[in-house]
Amino acid sequence: MSSPTALPNSSDLVEEHRRRIPPGHRERAEDTLRSARLRLSDLIRLGGYGLRSRPLRAVLSALGIAIGIAAMISVVGISASSHADLDRKLAKLGTNMLTVSPGRTMFGKQATLPDESVAMIKRIGPVQSATATGVVGTVHAYRNDRIPVAQTGGLSVVAAKLDLLTTVGAQLDQGVWLNGATDRYPAVVLGATAAERLGYGPTVYIGGRSWVVVGVLRKVALASELDTSVIMGWPAATTYLAFDGHPTTVYTRSADSQVEAVRGVLAATANPSAPNEVDVSRPSDVLTLRRATNAAFTSLLLGLGSVALLVGGIGVANTMVISVLERRSEIGLRRSLGATKGQIRTQFVAESLLLSMIGGAAGALLGYLVTGTYATTQKWPTVVPWWILAGGVGATVLIGAIAGLYPAIRAARLAPTEALAAT
Amino acid sequence: MNTFGAVVTTVDDAEGHPVIELDDVSKSYPGGVAALRSVDMVVDYGELLAIVGPSGSGKSTMLNLIGTLDRPSTGTVRIDGYDVASLSDRQLSALRSRRVGFVFQHFHLAAGRDALGNVADGLLYSGASKRDREQRAEAALVRVGLSERLTHRPYQLSGGERQRVALARAVAGDPPLLLADEPTGNLDSVSGAGVMRLLHELHEAGTTILVITHDREIADSLPRQVRMRDGQVV
Ligand SMILES: Nc1ncnc2c1ncn2[C@@H]1O[C@H](COP(=O)(O)OP(=O)(O)OP(=O)(O)O)[C@@H](O)[C@H]1O
Numbered sequence A: 001m002s003s004p005t006a007l008p009n010s011s012d013l014v015e016e017h018r019r020r021i022p023p024g025h026r027e028r029a030e031d032t033l034r035s036a037r038l039r040l041s042d043l044i045r046l047g048g049y050g051l052r053s054r055p056l057r058a059v060l061s062a063l064g065i066a067i068g069i070a071a072m073i074s075v076v077g078i079s080a081s082s083h084a085d086l087d088r089k090l091a092k093l094g095t096n097m098l099t100v101s102p103g104r105t106m107f108g109k110q111a112t113l114p115d116e117s118v119a120m121i122k123r124i125g126p127v128q129s130a131t132a133t134g135v136v137g138t139v140h141a142y143r144n145d146r147i148p149v150a151q152t153g154g155l156s157v158v159a160a161k162l163d164l165l166t167t168v169g170a171q172l173d174q175g176v177w178l179n180g181a182t183d184r185y186p187a188v189v190l191g192a193t194a195a196e197r198l199g200y201g202p203t204v205y206i207g208g209r210s211w212v213v214v215g216v217l218r219k220v221a222l223a224s225e226l227d228t229s230v231i232m233g234w235p236a237a238t239t240y241l242a243f244d245g246h247p248t249t250v251y252t253r254s255a256d257s258q259v260e261a262v263r264g265v266l267a268a269t270a271n272p273s274a275p276n277e278v279d280v281s282r283p284s285d286v287l288t289l290r291r292a293t294n295a296a297f298t299s300l301l302l303g304l305g306s307v308a309l310l311v312g313g314i315g316v317a318n319t320m321v322i323s324v325l326e327r328r329s330e331i332g333l334r335r336s337l338g339a340t341k342g343q344i345r346t347q348f349v350a351e352s353l354l355l356s357m358i359g360g361a362a363g364a365l366l367g368y369l370v371t372g373t374y375a376t377t378q379k380w381p382t383v384v385p386w387w388i389l390a391g392g393v394g395a396t397v398l399i400g401a402i403a404g405l406y407p408a409i410r411a412a413r414l415a416p417t418e419a420l421a422a423t
Numbered sequence B: 001m002n003t004f005g006a007v008v009t010t011v012d013d014a015e016g017h018p019v020i021e022l023d024d025v026s027k028s029y030p031g032g033v034a035a036l037r038s039v040d041m042v043v044d045y046g047e048l049l050a051i052v053g054p055s056g057s058g059k060s061t062m063l064n065l066i067g068t069l070d071r072p073s074t075g076t077v078r079i080d081g082y083d084v085a086s087l088s089d090r091q092l093s094a095l096r097s098r099r100v101g102f103v104f105q106h107f108h109l110a111a112g113r114d115a116l117g118n119v120a121d122g123l124l125y126s127g128a129s130k131r132d133r134e135q136r137a138e139a140a141l142v143r144v145g146l147s148e149r150l151t152h153r154p155y156q157l158s159g160g161e162r163q164r165v166a167l168a169r170a171v172a173g174d175p176p177l178l179l180a181d182e183p184t185g186n187l188d189s190v191s192g193a194g195v196m197r198l199l200h201e202l203h204e205a206g207t208t209i210l211v212i213t214h215d216r217e218i219a220d221s222l223p224r225q226v227r228m229r230d231g232q233v234v
């Protein structure tokens, strides 16, 4: 046979054919009529071809999913990181501090704690330490003697026992704490905010005389009232300012396991004659409470994230519907090549799954980066809980399956001849 | 479901039955169009025949029924010994993937895949591994004279080359039956002749081939002609 182009000659073809299908050997009927299963790798590849044929559209519809997942992961991640930070702080500060302060009498007047309440509290078994401060209500602290009396700056003058620092976990920023000598003389230690307002001078003016500033405290997380206090020794307050000696706050630390038990007896111990006039609180609870308010905010943002995810899912469904409409002739061709309805369906579901999972993976990465960046700027540890990652993956799989199912069913239902007629 | 029983006995014997058997086949479409009316036709293994007739005479409809892409309204279609009516969608799909190859006027190549990919994807539903599919695809492309065009995308190929890729895809799985609906309809005469030469070669290698054509010359060059008019074989 003459062939102008370089075609193999026909006897080669006959030979080739014989080699492939030996004479007398035919597939058995069962094999001929059994449709082969698509391998998973082929299915993934098929989904990939579909997406690659319209890359921009794929990217845009995956973007919706990515934004939703990123929003959810970063919201949960940031809140988890902030919790981790709080937990770390609480672990350092301890959650075993209880404070006792006078409440109001039955007639609404300010109550007082008995002078011996600190000693009584110290006698409670699980109490490890107890110390007190007493507000010197009659005087205020000023920068110097030229400041008008009315300008108190919102600061209080407080007498403190020497073991205050260790019990409340306060730390010095500058200078020294009071000692057995300076607590008798006109010397003060300033809380962090008090030092700012009083201008970090060498002295302050209280009750008609100058007091030497010997130290400045850092902010005290569990006793923020000390930040706005000018603190002096108990004897000095009595000597120079006619302090009445009544404690206004008693700080205690107890064995961790016994905190609640101690809390139960604290009021009666501090003021046996009028336990109802005593307020007991646990400062670490306030911090924990702040976390609870954060949680409400977090669920709001999480709701927004899931709306974004839903919109992303609709975007994927839309893309898939259009894809099926546009690819009718491809569907017809695949049917002519031997694809079953089920295989057509699987192909489009796989494509949809792939699309949303690419979006989900990008979103998870983005969410992690956002969390990491934010946590780092806040000096928090970066924490992304596993459940939100698992939830994110689960959500994308679910969205992909749901979004792809209807278009896939439509694709599979197309009659092969009708699909082939579309060009 | 056991639908094999009736045909298993004859299927092992290639000479026992014709490759195509249409028995009183009619096809009407919703709306009352009778595209095929009471068609009887038998095609034996190894035949090469042309289906000719005016536009709308039912040629494509008949080819689709033979290719099991559609079912008749009435009558019996037997392909490779199997009664199409007794087979499920999965079984028909399996039959198509193993026993029937299609070539279309509009090629139907995937724009995003090169020649090798297009041909290899044609074997996707045969259960062959990727390696195996690619090897057979390459062999098929060599057979149609496109060994130099393996990595070309459809837009980088001429019309004749595209149809040869489509032909390679149709025969890569060695189907005993090849159905071509106006394979040269979109080609110039030189490219068309090239495609026809390949069909002749495949025929010589043992494949049964049906070609729908409007080209008298092509039709006359084939060993057998089936003429259609108004949904009937005349
Ligand atoms: N899906 C369909 N729905 C309704 N009528 C159809 C459908 N497909 C084909 N027909 C009608 O059936 C008749 C036969 O169509 P068919 O496509 O078989 O013709 P043909 O011989 O292949 O023509 P051509 O040479 O133009 O391709 C035509 O009258 C056509 O309008």
Ligand SMILES: [Mg+2]
Pocket (backbone or CB within 6 Å): B059, B060, B061, B181
């Ligand atoms: Mg036609």
